[in-house]
Amino acid sequence: MADIVVNGNTLELSLTHVERRNETKDARSTEYIYLQGLEDLTNDQKAELDSLDVQILEYISDKTYLCRYTGHDLDLIRELAYIRIANAYHKSLKTSADLKNAIENEGPGSLFNIDLMLHKNPKLSPVELADKLVGQGIVDNENVKAFPESNKIRVTVAGSTIKELEKFDDVNRIEATEVMDLANCFARKTLGAEGMIINGTEFKGSNQIVAVADTGFDRGSLDAKRIHPAFKDKVKALFAVGRKQSGLTNDPHGHGTHVCGSIVGDGISSDKMAGGRVQGTAPNAMLIVQSLLTKQGGLETPEDLLPLLSGAYEEGARIHCNSWTSKWKPTIGQVEYNSWATSIDKFVYEHPDMIIVIAAGNNADQTGAGTQQIGSSSAAKNCITVGATLSVRPNNGRQFTPWTKTEKNPAEVATFSSRGPTKEGRIKPDVMAPGTAILSAASQDLPMRSDLRTEYGTSMDDGYIFMSGTSMATPLVAGCIAALREAVISVGELNPSAALVKALLVNGTVDIQSTKGTGSTNETVLPPPNGLQGFGRVEMSRSIAPLSGKSGCGFVDAGNGKSVDALSPNNRVWRSEPIEIKGPGGCLVVTMAYSDREGKLLQNDLNLIVIDAKGNENHGNVAGASDFDTQNNVEKVVWDKPESGLYSVIVEAVGGFTLLNEKQGFAAVWAML
Numbered sequence: 001m002a003d004i005v006v007n008g009n010t011l012e013l014s015l016t017h018v019e020r021r022n023e024t025k026d027a028r029s030t031e032y033i034y035l036q037g038l039e040d041l042t043n044d045q046k047a048e049l050d051s052l053d054v055q056i057l058e059y060i061s062d063k064t065y066l067c068r069y070t071g072h073d074l075d076l077i078r079e080l081a082y083i084r085i086a087n088a089y090h091k092s093l094k095t096s097a098d099l100k101n102a103i104e105n106e107g108p109g110s111l112f113n114i115d116l117m118l119h120k121n122p123k124l125s126p127v128e129l130a131d132k133l134v135g136q137g138i139v140d141n142e143n144v145k146a147f148p149e150s151n152k153i154r155v156t157v158a159g160s161t162i163k164e165l166e167k168f169d170d171v172n173r174i175e176a177t178e179v180m181d182l183a184n185c186f187a188r189k190t191l192g193a194e195g196m197i198i199n200g201t202e203f204k205g206s207n208q209i210v211a212v213a214d215t216g217f218d219r220g221s222l223d224a225k226r227i228h229p230a231f232k233d234k235v236k237a238l239f240a241v242g243r244k245q246s247g248l249t250n251d252p253h254g255h256g257t258h259v260c261g262s263i264v265g266d267g268i269s270s271d272k273m274a275g276g277r278v279q280g281t282a283p284n285a286m287l288i289v290q291s292l293l294t295k296q297g298g299l300e301t302p303e304d305l306l307p308l309l310s311g312a313y314e315e316g317a318r319i320h321c322n323s324w325t326s327k328w329k330p331t332i333g334q335v336e337y338n339s340w341a342t343s344i345d346k347f348v349y350e351h352p353d354m355i356i357v358i359a360a361g362n363n364a365d366q367t368g369a370g371t372q373q374i375g376s377s378s379a380a381k382n383c384i385t386v387g388a389t390l391s392v393r394p395n396n397g398r399q400f401t402p403w404t405k406t407e408k409n410p411a412e413v414a415t416f417s418s419r420g421p422t423k424e425g426r427i428k429p430d431v432m433a434p435g436t437a438i439l440s441a442a443s444q445d446l447p448m449r450s451d452l453r454t455e456y457g458t459s460m461d462d463g464y465i466f467m468s469g470t471s472m473a474t475p476l477v478a479g480c481i482a483a484l485r486e487a488v489i490s491v492g493e494l495n496p497s498a499a500l501v502k503a504l505l506v507n508g509t510v511d512i513q514s515t516k517g518t519g520s521t522n523e524t525v526l527p528p529p530n531g532l533q534g535f536g537r538v539e540m541s542r543s544i545a546p547l548s549g550k551s552g553c554g555f556v557d558a559g560n561g562k563s564v565d566a567l568s569p570n571n572r573v574w575r576s577e578p579i580e581i582k583g584p585g586g587c588l589v590v591t592m593a594y595s596d597r598e599g600k601l602l603q604n605d606l607n608l609i610v611i612d613a614k615g616n617e618n619h620g621n622v623a624g625a626s627d628f629d630t631q632n633n634v635e636k637v638v639w640d641k642p643e644s645g646l647y648s649v650i651v652e653a654v655g656g657f658t659l660l661n662e663k664q665g666f667a668a669v670w671a672m673l
Helices: 043-051 097-106 126-135 159-166 185-190 255-264 305-314 339-350 470-490 498-507
Strands: 004-006 009-011 032-037 054-061 064-069 083-088 111-118 144-147 152-158 171-176 180-182 209-214 235-240 266-269 276-279 286-291 319-322 324-326 355-359 384-389 431-434 438-441 464-467 554-558 573-575 579-581 587-593 607-612 617-619 634-640 645-652 666-672
Touching: 004 032, 004 054, 032 054, 043 054, 097 111, 097 159, 097 171, 111 126, 111 159, 111 339, 126 144, 126 152, 152 159, 159 171, 209 255, 209 305, 209 470, 255 286, 255 438, 255 464, 255 470, 276 438, 286 305, 305 339, 319 470, 324 355, 339 355, 355 470, 355 498, 384 470, 431 470, 438 470, 470 498, 498 554, 498 587, 498 634, 498 666, 587 607, 587 645, 607 634, 617 634, 645 666
Parallel strands: 209 286, 209 319, 235 286, 319 355, 355 384, 384 431
Antiparallel strands: 004 009, 032 064, 032 083, 054 064, 111 152, 111 171, 144 152, 180 324, 266 276, 438 464, 554 666, 573 645, 579 645, 587 634, 587 666, 607 617, 607 645
C-alpha cells in the first residue's frame, strides 16, 4: 500500500485508523476530500462518483485524487468496492513541507512571504478571501494581494500565523514565494543552427515573434539611429514591467540585451581574437521585450506570471524566453513544483501553441546544493528547461580565456548548471546548450566601468561582451525554437503546438557522452535521459529531420482542433501508418510530448510505444518494453540499428485521465538519424 504524499507531507497508510491523525468521521467541516482507489479510477467509476456529487479536481498522489464533495457522508464513498480511502482534506496537508522546514529553521516569529493557492472554483474568490483575512485581523491590508487569474493570494505573515491560514476551506496549499535571480556564431555551429535546411530553404526564424522577459533592452528605444546595430529592424515592441511609472525599458544592467542578441542579433565584432560575425540562432525573427528591471536595479518578476505571458501572447509572440529562476537558499535547498510552475503549466495547457523556455539555474555549485537543484518555474511540465554545457570558445569553464591551449568542450556539463531531476521525480533539464563564454551584444547603456564587461572575459569591442550561465544557453535555444517553428509552418502545419515543437527539439538532441567527472559532485555523464543532461544537447540539423518528408521520417500533431483527434477515455490509442525502415544501420528516434494540465503530478498519463513487424517493442524513457514512464510528459525511444521492415509509433493512454471524459492532445515525431 503506497503512502499518500501531499505537498511533501506524507500520510503513512500502514498506520491503523486510530493512529492516523487525519482520519475524519465525515465531511461536514469541508467541501474538499481526498480519496485513493485500489487502482487508478476508470471513467465509469468517475461517473459513479460524479453521481454522488464527488467532483475530481486533481491527481495528487499514487492512485489518489483531490475532490470537491458537497455531501457530508463519507461512508457512501468508503463503501464503494474500488475505493481504499476517502477522507477530508485536512488542514495539516496544506502547508508545504519546504515551508514547514523553513519555519522550523528560522523560527515561528520570522516573517515569510507566502502564496495561498486556492482550490479550483473556490467558494470565495481570491479578492473575497483576501478581504476576509484583513477583516478578521489575520493579515494587514498592506501585506496582502489577490491574483484572480492565478487563483492565489500573496501575503507576508509570521510563521506562527500560518496555522490560522490553514483553517480556510478554500485554501489548497500554502508555500513560500521565491525570489527570482538572473540565472554568436560559435554557439550556432555547436547547436547545428546552420543545418536548418529543407529542400534548399534555410530557416532563421522569419515571421516568428519571440518575447524576452529580462532586465531590459539596449537604450530602451526603437529609433533606428539609437539602436544597437545588431538589432536593426528586429524589435517589435518594448514594455515596462519593473519601471511602470517611468515607462523606462532601457538596460543599464546588460543581461537582457545580451540575451536578446543570442536570439536575433546579427552584427560584426571588431575584436580580432574573439570577434567577426556575431549572430543569434534566429536572426530573422522579431522581438518583444518585457523589461523587468526596477528603478532600484533589481529584478521585478511579476507576482502573477499569467498577465506577463498573456500580454506577450496577445502581441503575437508564440515563444517566451525567461533567463531567470529562483534564487538559491541553502536553508531550503531544492524547491518543489510551486505556484510559478502551476501558472506556466496552466497557461500552456490553455494556449497550446505557446512555447515557454526557462533557464535551469546556476545553482549546482552553491553551498548545500547537493545533487539536485532544479525547481520552482524550471520544474514546470510544459516548459522547455535549458541547462548549460561548456562551449568551443577557449574558456576555463566560466570566462573567455584566449590563451587557453585546450578548449573546453560542449560535451561537458558546466559546473554551475543546475541538475535534476525535480523534487517530483521528473526529468529536467529538458535540453542542453552552450552557456560559457558566450559573446553577444552589449547594451549601449551598460556603463563602461561595469564589472560585467570583464567578469566573463574581456571583449576588445565595446559593442559586445562575454557572459556565462544557463541564462545564456536559454536564448540560444529560444532562437532555435523560432527557426524550428518556421520550418514546421513551411511544411503546412500552420499553427504548431508547443508539444510538437518540443518533441522535434528533443528528438534531435545528442548525448553529451562525457566520461570525465564534472560538477561539484564529480558526476559521470550517463546516457540520456537523466537529471544531468536531460535528453541531451540541442542539434537542430537532426531536429528538423522529421519534417523532411524522407523515408522513415514523419510527425503528428493531435488534438486542439487538429485533423487527428486527441486521446480520451473512449479513444485511448493512436497508431501511425506503417513506417518503412531500411536497415540495418543508424537509429530510429521517436519522441512523444504533450502539454499536461497543471498539477505536481501527471494529470493525464500518455505513453510512447514503438513496435516492429515481429511485435518487438520499445517504450519511451525506459529500457526495452519492461515498463512505462509514469512521471514525464516527454518520452523518447532510440532504437539502435533497426532491422529492415515496417514499424509503428503508438501513443496510448496506458494510465488514466484524471477528470471525467477528459481529452488530451499530443505530438509525436520520428526520424532515422
